[in-house]
Amino acid sequence: MDRILIRGGNKLSGRIHISGAKNAALTLMPCALLTDEPLTLRNLPRLADVDSFGHLLNQLGVSTQIEGARPEDFGRVMTMRAARVTSTMAPYDIVRKMRASILVLGPLLARMGEATVSLPGGCAIGTRPIDLHLKALEAFGAEIEITHGYVKVKAPNGRLPGGRVRFPVVSVGATENALMAAALAKGTCVIENAAREPEIVDLCRCLVAMGARIDGIGTETLTIEGRDRLHGATYAVMPDRIEAGSYACAAAITGGSVDLVGADYDEMGATFDALREAGVTVTHEHGVVRVSATGPLAPLTLSTAPYPGFATDMQAQFMAMLCKAEGASMLTETIFENRYMHVPELARMGADITVTGRSALVRGVPVLTGAPVMATDLRASMSLIIAGLAAEGETQVQRVYHLDRGYERLEEKLAAVGADIERDSDG
Ligand code: UD1
Numbered sequence: 001m002d003r004i005l006i007r008g009g010n011k012l013s014g015r016i017h018i019s020g021a022k023n024a025a026l027t028l029m030p031c032a033l034l035t036d037e038p039l040t041l042r043n044l045p046r047l048a049d050v051d052s053f054g055h056l057l058n059q060l061g062v063s064t065q066i067e068g069a070r071p072e073d074f075g076r077v078m079t080m081r082a083a084r085v086t087s088t089m090a091p092y093d094i095v096r097k098m099r100a101s102i103l104v105l106g107p108l109l110a111r112m113g114e115a116t117v118s119l120p121g122g123c124a125i126g127t128r129p130i131d132l133h134l135k136a137l138e139a140f141g142a143e144i145e146i147t148h149g150y151v152k153v154k155a156p157n158g159r160l161p162g163g164r165v166r167f168p169v170v171s172v173g174a175t176e177n178a179l180m181a182a183a184l185a186k187g188t189c190v191i192e193n194a195a196r197e198p199e200i201v202d203l204c205r206c207l208v209a210m211g212a213r214i215d216g217i218g219t220e221t222l223t224i225e226g227r228d229r230l231h232g233a234t235y236a237v238m239p240d241r242i243e244a245g246s247y248a249c250a251a252a253i254t255g256g257s258v259d260l261v262g263a264d265y266d267e268m269g270a271t272f273d274a275l276r277e278a279g280v281t282v283t284h285e286h287g288v289v290r291v292s293a294t295g296p297l298a299p300l301t302l303s304t305a306p307y308p309g310f311a312t313d314m315q316a317q318f319m320a321m322l323c324k325a326e327g328a329s330m331l332t333e334t335i336f337e338n339r340y341m342h343v344p345e346l347a348r349m350g351a352d353i354t355v356t357g358r359s360a361l362v363r364g365v366p367v368l369t370g371a372p373v374m375a376t377d378l379r380a381s382m383s384l385i386i387a388g389l390a391a392e393g394e395t396q397v398q399r400v401y402h403l404d405r406g407y408e409r410l411e412e413k414l415a416a417v418g419a420d421i422e423r424d425s426d427g
Contacts, residue, residue: 002400004411006388007420008370012256014417015288017074018244018263019045019408020237023313024199026100027176028206028237029053032062032080033107034183035210037232040079044237045408048401052098054078059094060104061086074408081232085112092118092149102130102173105153106181109142113158116150128336132171136178139165140189162187162226170195170306175222176203183212185226194222197307198267202238209233239264242313243407245271246382248291249317250414252280253324253390257292258417265289270310274300274318278325299327299364304335316342316383323351324390325364332359342380345373349387349395367392374398378406385410389419396424 020043029050032039044050054064061084067077088108095101095118108115120130130151134144137153141161145152155161162185167174175195180203182189194200196218204217210233213225244263251258252275265272265284272282272289278300281292300322304312312335322329323346333339340360343353348371352363370393375381381402388395397403400423403410411421 001398003424004385004397004400004403005422005424006370006385006391006395006397008368008389008391008393008395010389010418010420011254012251012258012389012414012417012419015259015261016247016413016417017261018239019074021045021199021202021240021242022047022049022406023242024202024238025050026053027103027199027203028235029057029080030103030107030180031203031206031210032057033060033082033085033104033111034180035230035232036081036083038079038081039210039232040077040234042077042234042236043075044078045240046074046076047406047408048404049098049100049406052094053100056090056094056098056101056104057082059087060108082111088112088115090117095120099128102133103176103180105133105151106137106177106179109137109153109155110160110181110184113155114153116152119146119149119151130173132167132169132174133177136165136167136174136191137181139163140178140181140185142181160185160189160226162189164190164192166192167194172197172200175200179203179207179214179222179224182224182226183207183230184228185224187226189224189226191222191224192220194220195306196220198238198241198264206233206235209235238267241268241271242311242379244268244289245311245314246317246386246407247413248275248280248282249321250386250389251291252278252293252297253321253386255293256418257290260289260291262287263289269308271314274302274310278321297321297325297364299325299329299362301330303332306335312336312339313379315339316379317386319343319353319360319362320346320383320386322362323353323365323368323387325362327364329362329364330359331362334358341376342383345375345380345384346387348373349391351387369393370395372396372398375402378402382407385414389414
């Protein structure tokens, strides 16, 4: 199994190209199911999760074609075509490995009038139920049955009539499924307390490019007037704000300065506010965000929240960075109940972190030391990379497949800005 080896201590300096967003890609790809015409996605990141999602679509009868990507390029162009949907079922084996598979539920229901998807079960960061996804589909007129670990949804007479749902809590995934299901409904669907994440806006824009009618994009109330059919489109995936934020934390912990090329400054307000509060300078000009850390890092008090709040997907990376702050930080995780799996691993590197319930007290330490570590999820793995970049000696990060799910050519990007990092394929 691959591992990543880092010898810490180098200040990062230079330019990092920001890839297309994983979380946007995985909600744009299932849109291909909504039309018999081709959907072409540009700026699709080269990630294991994107490949897995492509395989799931293939199983449903969707053809996928990747165009002319040279190995040295970042990103790819993929054309997907669901001329005929041959299966409406996402099996346990696939959903278990990739939670985002649940996002075929809405589009399959919309296009085919039915879908059967394995219940995803728990994952490393919490229970992650799908009751809100089902609440929305039911409100739009679907009949729902749960048996043998699968959820089966059906539209009466093959098409959802429409309706109104109000989510009790903000859910990104449920908003995505609801939007895709609503796009082909007979009537109008209204989603209240919808997620406002930039990835939701990206999904709305892609659906609109395919002919959908959506009002309120970027607000908490989305009104979708169902269409009889959608058409093909070409759409570019938004830049990955979590990847950009991760490299910003990496630059900050090393006292370095990096230019994040292609990052969308406007979508990263909470991340950049927090970095500035920690004493990091953030500027932007012509599609490039410069993150520079010169002095010591100041401690922070942060609480994760739905967008535009501080993202749960940035919590682990900030925690790693704050291990080197001068003073004690308090991080509170409000989205997931079990998202501190990186804490014991950071402790192996000399971090001083106490978790009480949903909060973590991070006391800054003068020195982190390299160690063999492993992580259980994507962002947790990134936090170990960040700590490793500032640690004395060698850090070996095991279970690199977590990183490959969500960071395009991580070691190459970091090495290009001066990190001493390599992948060991025999580890
Ligand atoms: C969440 C994050 C998203 C992040 C992703 C991967 C939020 C609001 N969402 O999206 O930013 O990119 O994880 O780390 O920050 N919930 C239910 N029932 C449901 C669906 C969700 O109770 O049917 C709860 C979840 O347990 C969680 C909260 O709602 O506490 C938000 O979950 P949701 O946004 O749906 O999760 P993801 O779509 O995975």
